[in-house]
Amino acid sequence: MDCPNCRLVNPPDAERCDCGYDFPTATRKEPYTNNDPSLSGVGGWLLFFCISLTILDPLYSVIQAIGDPRISQNGLAIVMILCIAGFSIYTGFLLRKVRPDALKVLKGYFIFLFALACIGILGSFAVSFTTDTLTAIESLATQAARLVSVAIWALYFKKSRRVRNTFGRNLF
Numbered sequence: 001m002d003c004p005n006c007r008l009v010n011p012p013d014a015e016r017c018d019c020g021y022d023f024p025t026a027t028r029k030e031p032y033t034n035n036d037p038s039l040s041g042v043g044g045w046l047l048f049f050c051i052s053l054t055i056l057d058p059l060y061s062v063i064q065a066i067g068d069p070r071i072s073q074n075g076l077a078i079v080m081i082l083c084i085a086g087f088s089i090y091t092g093f094l095l096r097k098v099r100p101d102a103l104k105v106l107k108g109y110f111i112f113l114f115a116l117a118c119i120g121i122l123g124s125f126a127v128s129f130t131t132d133t134l135t136a137i138e139s140l141a142t143q144a145a146r147l148v149s150v151a152i153w154a155l156y157f158k159k160s161r162r163v164r165n166t167f168g169r170n171l172f
């Protein structure tokens with residue numbers, strides 16, 4: 001039978017896939033074959049990423065919003081920040097709990113952040129460089145930093161052995 005988690009073809013009587021998917025309970029468990037148990041489970045950079053998504057990033061956004069009247073007095077901006085924070089917390093929670101759909105949701109989250117940063121970069125160019133150069137450059141730098149951050153984390157989830165051992169596969 002095909003593993004619903006990693007698509008590996010297993011013998012019909014298999015109880016658990018190599019990736020750790022447990023057929024009788026239909027949940028992710030510890031794989032039976034694990035050559036490096038120290039690089040498995042939510043720890044290291046993976047744990048740091050989960051903490052960032054569930055606590056640090058949302059907290060930072062809220063603090064930034066409170067300190068910036070252009071955001072705190074703009075209803076649409078507040079709704080946007082709350083939506084992003086919700087998406088971030090939800091994704092971090094799925095990863096932390098090693099849910100089978102966590103990487104799928106994470107991919108959506110990365111694409112979402114990537115699109116936001118691209119829109120932000122276009123927005124930066126809408127701010128006039130001649131009349132408000134500092135704001136324009138500041139905004140451009142912030143969005144560029146976000147793009148780089150998404151790229152680095154996407155690469156981590158593509159390459160990390162811990163991610164593969166924990167989720168049975170990498171991001172892509």
Ligand SMILES: [Zn+2]
Pocket residue numbers: 003004005006007008017018019020021168
């Ligand atoms: Zn599997």
